[in-house]
Amino acid sequence: MNSIKRVMVGWMLLMLCGLAQAETLQISSLDLMKVQQGWGHPQPNRSVSGNPLTIAGTQYEHGLGTHTDSVLWIDCHGTAQRFTAQVGVDDEVGDNVGTMVFTVVADGQERYNSGILKTGDQACDVDVDLADVEILILLVASGVDGMNYDHADWALAQIEYQGEAPVALDGPKEEAIILTPPPPTTPRINGAKVFGVRPGSPVLYTIAATGERPMTFVAEHLPEGLQLDAETGQLRGSVKIPDTYLITLQATNAKGMDRCVMRLEVGDTLALTPPMGWNSWNCWGCAVDEEKIRQAAQAMVSSGLINHGWSYINIDDCWMRKPDEQARDAEGNILTNARFPDMKQLTDDIHAMGLKVGTYISPGPTTCQGYEGSYQHELQDAMQFAAWGFDYLKYDWCGYSQVEKGREKDALTKPYLLMKQCLDQMDRDIVYSLCQYGMGDVWTWGLEVGGNCWRTTGDITDTWGSMSSIGFSQDQCSPYAQPGHWNDPDMLVVGQVGWGPNLHPTRLTPNEQYTHISLWCLLSSPLLIGCDLTKLDDFTLNLLTNDEVLALNQDPFGQQAKRVHALGLTEVWSKKMADGSLAVGLFNRGEFEQEVTASWEVLGLSGPARVRDCWQQQDVGILDQTLTRKVPRHGVFLVRIFPQG
Numbered sequence: 001m002n003s004i005k006r007v008m009v010g011w012m013l014l015m016l017c018g019l020a021q022a023e024t025l026q027i028s029s030l031d032l033m034k035v036q037q038g039w040g041h042p043q044p045n046r047s048v049s050g051n052p053l054t055i056a057g058t059q060y061e062h063g064l065g066t067h068t069d070s071v072l073w074i075d076c077h078g079t080a081q082r083f084t085a086q087v088g089v090d091d092e093v094g095d096n097v098g099t100m101v102f103t104v105v106a107d108g109q110e111r112y113n114s115g116i117l118k119t120g121d122q123a124c125d126v127d128v129d130l131a132d133v134e135i136l137i138l139l140v141a142s143g144v145d146g147m148n149y150d151h152a153d154w155a156l157a158q159i160e161y162q163g164e165a166p167v168a169l170d171g172p173k174e175e176a177i178i179l180t181p182p183p184p185t186t187p188r189i190n191g192a193k194v195f196g197v198r199p200g201s202p203v204l205y206t207i208a209a210t211g212e213r214p215m216t217f218v219a220e221h222l223p224e225g226l227q228l229d230a231e232t233g234q235l236r237g238s239v240k241i242p243d244t245y246l247i248t249l250q251a252t253n254a255k256g257m258d259r260c261v262m263r264l265e266v267g268d269t270l271a272l273t274p275p276m277g278w279n280s281w282n283c284w285g286c287a288v289d290e291e292k293i294r295q296a297a298q299a300m301v302s303s304g305l306i307n308h309g310w311s312y313i314n315i316d317d318c319w320m321r322k323p324d325e326q327a328r329d330a331e332g333n334i335l336t337n338a339r340f341p342d343m344k345q346l347t348d349d350i351h352a353m354g355l356k357v358g359t360y361i362s363p364g365p366t367t368c369q370g371y372e373g374s375y376q377h378e379l380q381d382a383m384q385f386a387a388w389g390f391d392y393l394k395y396d397w398c399g400y401s402q403v404e405k406g407r408e409k410d411a412l413t414k415p416y417l418l419m420k421q422c423l424d425q426m427d428r429d430i431v432y433s434l435c436q437y438g439m440g441d442v443w444t445w446g447l448e449v450g451g452n453c454w455r456t457t458g459d460i461t462d463t464w465g466s467m468s469s470i471g472f473s474q475d476q477c478s479p480y481a482q483p484g485h486w487n488d489p490d491m492l493v494v495g496q497v498g499w500g501p502n503l504h505p506t507r508l509t510p511n512e513q514y515t516h517i518s519l520w521c522l523l524s525s526p527l528l529i530g531c532d533l534t535k536l537d538d539f540t541l542n543l544l545t546n547d548e549v550l551a552l553n554q555d556p557f558g559q560q561a562k563r564v565h566a567l568g569l570t571e572v573w574s575k576k577m578a579d580g581s582l583a584v585g586l587f588n589r590g591e592f593e594q595e596v597t598a599s600w601e602v603l604g605l606s607g608p609a610r611v612r613d614c615w616q617q618q619d620v621g622i623l624d625q626t627l628t629r630k631v632p633r634h635g636v637f638l639v640r641i642f643p644q645g
């Protein structure tokens with residue numbers, strides 16, 4: 001080709017490009033599997049519950065129906081020109097109030113922020129210039145009231161582009177880095193240093209200690225009725241006289257010795273620190289059976305989790321029969337289904353390992369999965385649970401909706417009070433876990449009905465949207481947490497989860513998992529692992545065995561952290577510990593690394609203080625006035641701050 005021809009071809013190509021029509025891509029045509037959201041599934045051209053997209057009475061023919069917290073990354077290849085949409089809360093939530101904030105982020109810069117929108121608000125127009133933008137992120141965050149009823153619509157959402165069409169992307173996923181050094185080979189006594197039992201109830205307390213085995217245990221000042229097994233570290237027996245007993249525990253191995261004082265409260269309050277254990281639901285769902293429960297218990301011991309204070313093995317839904325399968329015997333006693341041939345043998349075997357066992361049922365005629373509930377058999381079921389040897393009961397509202405439509409306080413408290421009265425008559429201690437998803441602000445009356453913990457939200461799933469919107473909405477419940485009574489933002493979603501029978505690795509990124517565990521510890525939440533314990537990888541095991549992190553959760557003072565500072569998508573949460581130190585989390589809920597600052601003023605500190613990085617178990621230094629740290633996307637910097645002098 002000679003040079004004139006070359007110039008002419010170039011010129012024609014330029015003309016063609018210039019004349020190329022701008023094309024329009026509806027967001028609903030993207031691969032919506034890439035949307036991460038807090039509840040339900042993303043819906044093309046429909047609301048999250050599958051209705052026509054409708055905001056303040058206006059219906060829209062296309063768009064994306066999602067739910068807070070929602071994140072969608074889009075690769076625009078620099079070919080996009082404009083993003084437009086109408087955003088708001090979908091009318092399908094009726095009179096319920098959902099609140100949310102829509103933001104559009106282009107190459108790291110926030111280009112649109114709706115401010116807080118709530119149910120019934122008119123749709124807001126979004127019109128963002130995307131010239132030269134590579135990465136577009138559509139975000140919907142829950143308002144201050146948590147994620148309930150946050151049905152979010154990106155109505156008529158579309159991108160005008162010229163050239164390569166934009167595509168949905170997975171969010172970035174960083175490398176899984178283990179931050180914590182292994183525990184020393186010398187003995188170290190971990191776990192709760194305060195323990196509550198009722199007079200005369202059977203005691204089972206396993207001294208949680210890391211370090212080389214064999215190890216021998218000694219307990220001094222044991223009250224009458226208790227015996228320690230020097231080899232296993234299991235304290236058993238029962239104590240008749242209500243009192244506070246200070247017991248000195250000692251663990252010795254070839255490398256050294258550790259001692260500490262444990263406070264045994266013989267009285268009427270159980271769960272003086274948040275229960276720590278495992279529950280079958282988030283991994284096995286209804287595919288649970290006796291063998292899986294046994295394997296979980298064995299793995300709790302063989303993985304070493306037991307040495308960090310993990311103690312409950314809880315069976316969730318689906319151990320009973322369905323009402324049409326002769327769910328009770330002639331006397332009305334509840335029967336197990338074929339997957340649980342011998343409940344008593346199972347609990348005996350788990351107790352022998354030094355662990356406790358939990359069960360589940362509904363106050364209604366049926367459970368969430370349609371199995372037999374306790375309705376009109378409450379005392380009989382409590383007696384059966386005690387006879388089987390259970391130590392924990394999750395009492396899940398679900399089927400009770402069939403008999404109670406009201407949602408006023410009397411209606412909500414009634415079934416929980418009834419079961420509490422039944423449990424109180426038993427001659428063993430059964431930790432009482434209320435599960436009714438936060439209805440009627442349960443945290444304001446959970447203690448009144450005798451709950452040791454109460455679920456504050458709907459069910460968690462293993463997405464950033466779900467975990468973060470649940471975790472970061474717990475501020476309102478904070479004042480109600482105290483020893484014996486805990487807010488429960490649902491179970492952990494690290495490791496291999498799946499709600500059965502098929503499992504997958506958690507969809508949370510490594511930093512999101514650090515955030516999850518840090519936040520749940522700061523919140524003094526019950527810690528119930530929801531993954532297959534027989535398939536723990538090193539990263540997951542590390543997340544669950546950092547004793548300095550777990551100590552924040554198991555602190556005897558029993559305070560729940562509060563959000564003391566928020567700036568954009570960064571937050572600082574802090575709680576006071578029994579020794580006067582503070583547990584502080586610097587969180588970044590944003591999509592890019594950001595600096596987060598906790599000032600002494602917001603922490604209520606003055607003067608120099610020693611700051612310790614809890615995940616790395618390393619001192620950061622002596623600081624006064626502020627702690628500032630670059631925190632990665634969806635990540636955390638978790639510290640304990642010890643005021644000096």
Ligand code: GLA
Pocket residue numbers: 281316317367368369396398435458459
């Ligand atoms: C409800 C609870 C879950 C689980 C299931 C079992 O959804 O919130 O935690 O117990 O029921 O069916």
